[in-house]
Amino acid sequence: MTTRQHLDANAICIMLLLCVCWGLQQVAVKLATPVISATLQLGLRSGIAAMLVLALIRWKQIPFSLRDRHVLPGLLAGLFFALEFLCVSYGLTLTTASHMSVFLYTAPIFTVIGLHTTIPGERLRAWQWMGVLAAFVGIAIAFSGAMALPTGALQSMLMGDGLGVLAALLWSATTLTIRFSSLSEAEPTTTLFYQLAGAAVLLTGIVLWRGEPWAAWDHITWISMFFQSVIVAFASYLAWFWLMRRYLVSRLSVFSFLTPLFGVAAGMILMHDAISPRFAIGAIMVLGGIVLVNAKK
Template identity: 85%
Template sequence: MTTRQHLDANATIIMLLLCVCWGLQQVAVKLATPVISASLQLGLRSGIAAMLVLALVWWKKIPFSLRDRHVLPGTLAGVLFALEFLCVSYGLTFTSASHMSVFLYTAPIFTVIGLHAVIPSERLDAKQWLGVVSAFGGITIAFSGALQQSPDAFHEILIGDGLGVLAALLWSATTLTIRFSSLAEAEPTTTLFYQLAGAAVILIGIVLWRGEQWTAWNQITWISMFFQSVIVAFASYLAWFWLMRRYLVSRLSVFSFLTPLFGVAAGVMLMHDTISPRFAIGAVMVLGGIVLVNVKKQTP
């Protein structure tokens, strides 16, 4: 198995840019929901990005095949990816973009726990386990913020936040599937195509089955879909898989705590989301936990 590196300057800059893009993602979806449902947005963006991947493969003559050892893990990754964004799409109908940003990006916590169980170089020390405890305590406190709402709002926020955590678990499962299968050594375009194609087929299939309709797109919708399809689903995911092939996954994840910060800031500024004190405290504990979990261990 190829040895992964610790982060260098290039990886650091790329991860910072990715965090900005991912932090804006939930807000972009929420902004377009008055015109087009979140499920259809995520399905269409996945389909568009999948076609862009195929165009890149053809242009760069990158090795690509759907009849090799990557089929089974690729299919599993695609299904998990689709289920993750199905949870995100339904979750955003119940909770705010700010909440979804924080809960979705608890995924690194679940990922490093899985890596700890299998790979010696990714084992957690006492400080990192403290981070895990802090993160899960923060999730509990953030959830309790819904208690300050009316009974109807409480149930809606609880459902939306719960779907955010479930999406994080599915994201983690996708990452571990890639890390522990032949996809770990596959071309990034191959891994990304499987995920995007799986999400497009499943999400658009659900939308068609439900008979969803959408009105004529406005300027905000076009901008949102371009950002989601080209910038996030194509360029940023391709960069992420490229990084995963070369650097330690748990070290890359240290920057993930910035993503919900960007997401919350964007939600407050663009969507006028309100942040309860309990949610704020819980979010700080989650972010602090992620930092502790991903802190570089000292070598003797």
């Protein structure tokens, strides 16, 4: 099995860029929901990105077959990935994009625990576990103001937040499936195709079954779909799987705690969300936790 590296400057820069893109993702979906449902958005973007991946496979002549050893883990990873975004699509109708970003990106906690207990090279030391805890507590502090909502609104938001946590568990299950199967040594394009195809089939199938209307798109919808399909679902996921094949997954996963912060920043700029002192305190704790987790001693 290939030995994974600790994060270097290149990996950190790529992860920062990915976190910015992923932080914008939930806001992009929310901006287009008045015209097109979140489920349809996520299904379409997965289908478009899957076709782009197939085109890349053919262009670069990357070996790919639906009869090789990657099929079964690929189908399982695709199912987990599809269910994750089904939870996200429904959750976004009940909670805010900022909340979904926060709870979705608790996935690194579950991933780290799974890797820590099974792979010696992925184990975290005491101060790194303190970093995980600090980052998680920081996120909780940053968004604890939601408890001041009225009962009705709070119940709806908690249900949406719960779907966000379930999506995080499914994301972690996807990551662990890839790490513990032949997909860990597969081409990133192979792994990504299985996940995107699974999401495209399940989500668009649900939309067609419900008979959702395909409304006329405005310019915001077109921009949002281009960003979600080409930038996020195609380019950023390819970069993520490339990183997973070369670097310690636990370090990469915990680094993604930055994503909710970028998501909230995008909400402030694009949706005029207000920032609170609690968020500033939480942000400092998250950044401090990431430094601890990536420390080499």
